[in-house]
Amino acid sequence: MKLLCVVVVGLVLPVIRAQVPHWGPCPDPAVQPAFSLKQFMGRWFEIAKLPAQFEKGRCIETNFTLATDRSVRVVSSEILKGELRKIEGTGVVEDMKNPAKLGISYSYVLPYSPYWILSTDYVNTALVYSCTDILRLFHVDFAWILARTRTLPDATLEKARQVFADNNIDVSRMIPSRQQGCDKTL
Numbered sequence: 001m002k003l004l005c006v007v008v009v010g011l012v013l014p015v016i017r018a019q020v021p022h023w024g025p026c027p028d029p030a031v032q033p034a035f036s037l038k039q040f041m042g043r044w045f046e047i048a049k050l051p052a053q054f055e056k057g058r059c060i061e062t063n064f065t066l067a068t069d070r071s072v073r074v075v076s077s078e079i080l081k082g083e084l085r086k087i088e089g090t091g092v093v094e095d096m097k098n099p100a101k102l103g104i105s106y107s108y109v110l111p112y113s114p115y116w117i118l119s120t121d122y123v124n125t126a127l128v129y130s131c132t133d134i135l136r137l138f139h140v141d142f143a144w145i146l147a148r149t150r151t152l153p154d155a156t157l158e159k160a161r162q163v164f165a166d167n168n169i170d171v172s173r174m175i176p177s178r179q180q181g182c183d184k185t186l
């Protein structure tokens with residue numbers, strides 16, 4: 001039991017530090033109906049995100065490639081201190097009846113984190129949400145507004161934030177991601 005506590009605290013604390021936990025269980029937002037994994041593939045730029053922690057890298061983007069009909073290769077990259085950094089992960093549809101609810105893991109030793117596509121038109125924007133219950137007492141969550149282009153019109157951003165809010169997701173601390181000066185060679 002003691003060991004379990006140490007393990008739980010060790011796993012949970014870094015997550016809590018990154019984000020203020022909310023009391024209660026995760027919300028249960030609606031996700032994209034009839035989600036097509038295939039149409040979602042390709043390059044997505046991060047336009048805004050929760051938590052509003054210290055911003056680290058800039059020019060954050062993710063490239064999804066279909067591996068099987070229910071799994072994908074995920075390559076995320078950012079520019080940090082003038083260097084392009086990449087991490088690779090895998091995503092899976094855990095339940096084919098719920099194709100918009102992916103799990104993504106960036107390491108074999110880490111469990112799959114929820115990666116739910118709340119809404120997407122595949123060609124302009126995608127709204128992604130990830131929430132983890134902790135000891136059933138509270139939850140920590142992450143949210144992203146992704147786009148096929150490095151910028152989005154303000155009206156589109158506002159609409160996106162409203163979708164999160166309508167699903168009881170607090171995005172008041174969402175911050176824009178820096179996507180300036182990304183296309184020049186490093």
Ligand SMILES: *[C@@H]1O[C@H](CO)[C@@H](O)[C@H](O)[C@H]1NC(C)=O
Nearest residue numbers: 042043062063064065073075
């Ligand atoms: C995305 O990944 C695919 C498959 O590895 C690759 O062919 C493509 O060039 C990548 N696109 C970008 C923008 O990195």
